[in-house]
Amino acid sequence: MSISTALTSVKNNFTKYLAKGAGAAALGIIAYDSHVIGKLQSDVYSKSRDAEACMERFSNTQYLSSPSVTSSKLKRGVFNLEMEDNTRHFINSAIGYFKGFGSMLINSVIPLGLGLGALFAKGKWAKGSAIGLGIYAVVKFFKDVMGFGHYNDLNQKF
Numbered sequence: 001m002s003i004s005t006a007l008t009s010v011k012n013n014f015t016k017y018l019a020k021g022a023g024a025a026a027l028g029i030i031a032y033d034s035h036v037i038g039k040l041q042s043d044v045y046s047k048s049r050d051a052e053a054c055m056e057r058f059s060n061t062q063y064l065s066s067p068s069v070t071s072s073k074l075k076r077g078v079f080n081l082e083m084e085d086n087t088r089h090f091i092n093s094a095i096g097y098f099k100g101f102g103s104m105l106i107n108s109v110i111p112l113g114l115g116l117g118a119l120f121a122k123g124k125w126a127k128g129s130a131i132g133l134g135i136y137a138v139v140k141f142f143k144d145v146m147g148f149g150h151y152n153d154l155n156q157k158f
Helices: 003-012 014-061 069-084 087-107 109-120 124-145
Strands: none
Touching: 014 069, 014 087, 014 109, 014 124, 087 109, 109 124
């Protein structure tokens, strides 16, 4: 295949490649945003669950059903073991990541669907999805980035 036939092929299929590129870019942006929100949610969820568990365990060390030095030392030992255990943090961190990642995918369901359509569909469906993705991007830019048509309670005129 010569360079001239390759350029002719690209010229003939330019809209197809443009649609596929738009779909890949949209999916990349959605994946990046979902990953960042997943990391943030992972940290918040695991730390809040650790704090709740430690609070419950500490609360348990503050009272005895009957006076006993042995029970008090056992409760303190269980509390210290709970404080040093990091398996709960690891598991809750994974749970939090998938919660954040999934919630971001749900929040971005329209561009996700349009991006998948632009990337994997064929013919008119891919081009239509790419056009829809472009319209969605323009509306999102003007509404969320520029602030047009977005009601703001903090900056009311009167």
